Every structure is written in C-alpha cells, then in structure tokens.
Amino acid sequence: MLLWVVLGAHLAGIGLIMFAGGTQRRLDARAVFVVAALPALFATGASIRGLSQDTATTSRVAWVEGLDLVLALRLDALSALLGLIVAGIGVLVFVYSAGYFTESSAGLARFAATLSGFSASMIGLVWSDSIWTLFVFWELTSITSFLLVGHKHVDEAVQRSARRALLITASGGLALLAGLLLIADGDTGIALRDLEPTTGTAATVAAALVLIAAATKSAQIPFHVWLPGAMAAPTPVSAYLHSATMVKAGVIAVALFGPIFKDTDVWQPLGIAFGLGSMIWGAIGALRHVDAKLILAWGTISQLGLMIAVLATGSAKATFAGISILVAHAIFKAALFMVVGEIDVRTGTRDVRKLGGLRTSMPVAFWVCVVSGASMAGIPPLLGFPAKEAALEAALGVDGWQRVVLLVGVVGGSVLTVAYTTRFVLTVFGPSDSGEVTDVAPRRLPITAVTTLLAAASIVGFVALDWVGDGVRSAAVLLNPGSEVYSLIRWPGLKTAFVLSMVIIAAGIPLGWFLSRRTDDIPRPLGADGADRLVDEVLSGARRITGRVQHGSLPVYLMTAVVVASAASVPFIAAIDVDALRWTDGAVVPALGVLIVAGAIGTVRIPGRLGAALGLGSVGFGMAGVFVAQGAPDLALTQLLVETVVVVAFVIGLGRLSANFPPVGYVWRTLRMVVATGLGAAVSIGLAGAASKPSGSAPVSDFVDEAAATGGGNNVVNVILTDVRALDTFGEVVVLVAVAVGIVALAQSGRAGAGDDTDLDPEGADPEGTPARSVDEVAS
C-alpha cells in the first residue's frame, strides 16, 4: 500500500504544480521544485525503510482479470537500493534545479511536473514486480524523457534530438515487449523475482530482444547515437536521466533478466559485445569532444558498457561487481554533470577550449570534479575504486574465452576512462587555448550544496564501505545467491586486481595529459546524422507513396474500388448451385427485367447526359417494380425515394456539365467496359451464390410476433431497424456521416481540375485540391 501511496504522491505533486504553477505569482517560480522534491523525499524514505527490513513488501492490484495482468510492486533489498538511488538523486536534482534555473526561466512548472513524472516512472520501474508493470513504466520513462529532452522545444536541433531519443528508445521498448511476450508465453510466470531460467529457441530470441531493448535504453553501440543529442536538455535532466536513472534502466533489465537468460547461447556473447564495444567506443568519444557535457555523455556510454558487460557475464562475482559500479556511478556521474551545468550557467559556455582559470575562480566545483572524477577513474580512496576492483576480480574469476575478452576489454576501457577523466579535469579547469581567464558569475547556493554533498558521498562511501557493501550484497543475492560471500574491500593487498588497477592508473593519466594538449577537430556526429536521415527518408518516402496512391483522380479511385469489389466475388463462384436456382416467379419479373436491361443499354449508348440520366432512372424504377412484384413494399418505397433524390441531384448537377459526354479514347473506353462488365458479373455471381443456399425456413413469423410484442409496431422492417437491430442502424448512421464528410471533401477537391471525368493523369489534377498536397503542407 505504501508503495502506491508514494506513486500517488508524485501524481498529486504533478497536479499541484500544473494547477498552481501557472497562476501563482506571489511566490518565486522556483517554488515548484520544492513541491516536486517532496514526493521524491517520500520515496527516498520508503526506500531506506525497505533497505532496513528483512522481508519484502509487495503489493498487487488486478488490472485486467483473466488476462493475468496485474500491477505489482515490490520493495526488497534490490528494489530498495535502486529506489534509493533514483529517489535520492531525484531530491538532489530538484534542489539543484532551483539553483540552475532563474526565476525568469520559461516553462518551469512544465519542467518540474515532467521531471517529477519521470521520477515516478523510474521509481515504478525499479519497484515493479511483474514483467508487465516493468514494461509500462519502461515506456513511461521513454515518453517523459522525450518531453524532458525536448524541453526547449522551439529550437529545431532540440526537436531532432528529442525525436531521435524517442524513436530509438521506443523501438527498444517494442523489442522488450516482444521479448517479454515470448517468455511470458511459457511457464516462467510474470513475477520478476520468480522467473525460471529458460533455454531453447524462443528463449534465445527473447534474450536477444531484451538485450537489444537494454542496449537502446542504456545507449550502447550502435544505439548510442541518441545520448549525445539528449545533452540538448537542461543540465538537471542530464544529471538525473543520463547518470542515475533512465540510462540505468537497460542495465537494470540486464541484471533482472540475467538469471533467466544466462543459459541461452546469445545472452553472454551479445551482452559482452554490446558492453565492451560501448565501453571502448564511448571512451574514445569522450577523448575527442570539447563540449564538457558531451565528454560526460560519451563517458556515460562507456561506463554503462562496463556495467552491461559485467552483468551479462552472470557469475556471482560479476553480479556483485555490476551492482557496485551502478551505485558508485550514479553518485559520481550526477556530481560531474551538475558541475558542468554550474559552469554552463556561471560562465555561459561549456567549450573546454574557452574555459580558463576556473581552478581558482570556481574552487568548490574544481574539488568536486577532482573527487568525483577520481572516483570515476577508480582511484583510491573513493567509492569508485573498490567497485572497479570488484569488476576486475569478476573478469579474473570467469573461465574460458570470456576471461581473455573481459580482461582485455575492461582493462583497455579503464585506461581510456582514466585518460578522459584526466583530460576532462585538465581542460575544464586548466588554462584556455587563448590564455584568457573566463568571467564567472556568483556562486549559487543550491548548486554548491548539492554538488558538495555528492562529492562527499563518494568519500563517505569509501569510509563506510562495509555499509555500502552490505547493501550491494543483499541486493545482488536476490539476483544470484552466490553473491553472498563477496564484499567490497578497502585495501585488497598486492593481488592481481590491485596491480592491474595501478597499471591502469599509471597508463591512463599520462595518456589523458598528452591528449589534453591536442585540439583536434570535433568529430561529426555521423551516427546521429544517419539516424536523422533514416527518419527523413521514411517521411519523404511516405509522402511519395501518398502522392502516388492519393492522386486525386476520381475515375481512378472509382475503378480501383470497383475492381477490388469484383475480385472479392470470385470465391462465390463455387457456391453457385444451378439446380437450386429458380429462373422466374411468374411473368411480371421477366417483363420488368427486359425494361431494366433496355434502360441499362440505353444509359451506356446515349451520347447526351440527360438521356443517360433518364436511362438510369428507368433502371431504378424497374428495380422498384421488381421489389413490388416480390412483395417487398419497404424496399420498393426506399428505392423510389432514392431514385427521386437522384433525379434532384441531376437537376442540380447537370446544369454545370456539358450536354454530351466528352469524347473518350479507345483504350480508356475499353478499360471502362471491362471494369463495368466485371462489376456486373460480380454482382450476378454474388446474388446467384446467395440464392443457391436457402438457409432453412425464413424467420419471418418470429419477427412478426416479436415486432408487435416488443417493438410495438406492425412494420417488421422498421421495427428491426429501430429496435431489434437498432445497434446496426446506429453503426450505419455513423457510416452515413463518414460518407457525407467524404463526399463533401471529394466534391470540393476532386472536381477542381479540368472537371473532365476522362482525366486519368494524376498530375493534371489541381495540386491544391489533392490530398497528397495537403499531406505535404502538413509535413512542411
């Protein structure tokens, strides 16, 4: 229950912000962040309470009964630890936001509400206890992060970045859905902690799909292209989404589903490939960029790669190490992002080539950066060091080819990590290229307080390492019971892992120092360009197809519809039973038939439009006669009235047209004859087919009795229409309205060209009137 109250508190906070945020003028606009921080504080408290409890708290609400859909939340050691990271950093981010934005910043209420919505989604994700609950919150984080990345929505570059992020993460969401459907189909159940390990083809495909979903969310190559673009978001978003939370969702998914999929053929190789590839490529990216925020974004790709590679390995030690890095990374990366945001708002630039003299002008930021950066690089005595040690131990602990690949990847990636961290600190706080000293605006208290707190957390985490280790262990045990025996070690002694750590640091710092001297050209974002081009091509392709299909030529539309309808009658040929057909009922119907056929022949032979209209009328009145002869007065009446309306339509419409039909080319005329004959044959086939199969005795007498009894009328047809089958009539009315809208639109647009019904050429139609054109206008 408590868990739902926490999520409900977020919703209430969002409501309050949206309701009061726009109108409240007496308070500082930044008060919205106080409101937004309260639910996050509540969630932090709930998570801490969950950490201190031995038993899990669960809550299930039936969503769709019978479909096995439940909304299930669970607070145990693992979800409490993740919830503490998400909600705790959330509180800090809201405080930071109050310092980052000024009172005059636009859309603060919208921002705070969306960020709070994201926070709730992420808390729901880490607390969820059913794969469907997980999926719903997973998608919610995609949507809210799209809104947050696109916060400055008037900027076109921001629009593209937000769209790119949404397309990639939402495609991953679809992959996740497909993967979950595959495993939910089996006997594994849907409760996340009770899923059974599976193998086989379906499980292998599901494993690959879940890994792809995780890779899109956690920005692993080749899906990483959205993350650098997402830096267009305000820095509080980057510090929250792109350090502690949303990008961690993929890592969490790998951790949660690892126990199920670790026996499949694809899980380990693919996971390690995604992870190590991203770790190396992300670190290289971080070494090439000069925008401080982009350096951190690429560094995040690299760090996430390390976590995914380690967790995908799946051994007890690796699971323990993966969770340790996840905790350490959330703390130091949030601090680093926040410092970059502080530099941005206090100096007006994030270009490391222009920043100079910040070491003396921003001492707090400098020391926060040094401490957090050292934690990221795995330098003692900081929390990042034992976490990195654990990862090296895990890599040393596995057997076979994984050992070599993991060791090379992790050591190589770590050297690069140390290098880009060194370069980051040196270039941001060292002298600028031109030697100038950057002007710095006054310090903002909320920013300084929050960043100092996070830097201190990296130190305190190392001092109180047993406490952190206990939290990580009890979380890791839920994923892999073998993690029971591991703990984070402050001073490991001169073991292999420690020697490797020292080698990594010794190699990385000179490399970073050397690279900080180089100012290469900034690499073009080829991947992001490619993703954008893909989207553009799809859109322009859709426009081209629409232009071809919706060409605006009424005759071609009509012929397409007629040909399709005719083709649909082909199966009915088999249903025709010649023996069951009666050829006539008396002499009246054949006589009327002669009249109808004569009228039809006249209609197509007469050159004048008025004569053709009269011929058409004789066909219609002949049909009405047939209905009368067959004892269907309602049909006859309706037919007569429809004919009357058609006559009125001719009266209104004929005056606008020429007296005779325009001359028609041979090919077009032949085509029309073929299509018209085809439709006639199709209707005949359909009727003959229906008449061949008398479906027992007609239920006429039942309807007559029922009509009088319940419908209160003697006209069976009308009672059926308005009472017995009124729902059908209701549907038909809706169809009528849709038809009316279509006809009005067609009459307004399709006739705008030459007004000539022989016009086959799509280009000849008035471009302004064709739907294809309007699609174009909407898109452009």
Added chain:
Amino acid sequence: MIADRSIVVQDGIRLASPLAIIVATMLFFGGHNQPGGGFAGGLVLGAVVALRSATGLSVPLHPVRMMALGGVIIGGVALGPLVVGDVVLDQYIWETTLPVLGKVKAGTALIFDAGVVLVVLGLIVAMLDALAQGGEHRTTLRLDAEGDREADQ
C-alpha cells in the same frame, strides 16, 4: 442551373415543398406500421431542402450541424437506458388517447428514428450542396463548415 432559369421549375418546387413535408411526416410517423420510417422521411425532406437552397428559395441549412444533432439524439437514445440500469438501446413504449387522433402509441424508437431523419437529411443536403457548388464556390461551403466549428466552440 436549370432551376435558376425556369420559373416553372421554381414555382413547382415552391408548391411541392409543403406537400413533400406532409409526405415526409406521414412516412415518418406511419413507418412503424406501414412502409416508411425515418430513412424514407429523411430522403424526401432532404431532396426538397436541397432543391430549395440550390434555387435560392431558402438559405442553406447547416448540414453538418443537422448530422451532429441527429448523431447526438441517436447516441442519447442508445445510452439512455444505461442510466436506469437497462441494456443499450432498450425501448420504452407509451400508449395514450389523444383528441382527434384517438389511441396513439409511441416509443423511444420514434426518437431514435427522428435522429435518423436528421442524419439522412443532413447527408442529402451536404451531398447535393457540394454537387451544386462544385469547384466554383468552394469557399462558401468551407466557410460554412468553419462557421459550424466556431458555433460549436
């Protein structure tokens, strides 16, 4: 247009209008026991209304509004029974004795049928208006539609 130029046609339409309304009313009310009903009544009314507006005898009605009103009436009859706990589209019948007409029986099906009349009427008027205006006076219909929207807001 033929009707614009011919005084015979114009007078014919003028004289036929009340007759058509009577016929439509008869079809509508008689429909429950005799051939006819909402659809037939709507057709007759629609043809006359469209002719009158095309010849300039009366101002064009708002077909979109009529269809919308008809849809609302039908929806109301359909969903109304739910409020008192019956099934969708359940029918209620009342019988009473009126002067002149004698014993009269009516049900919610009649209201439903009235909605059908409005929808069919709107459909015919919209179609024939569109035919009459074609490409030339495109803007008038479009303005009408916009007027409809403004009025609805």
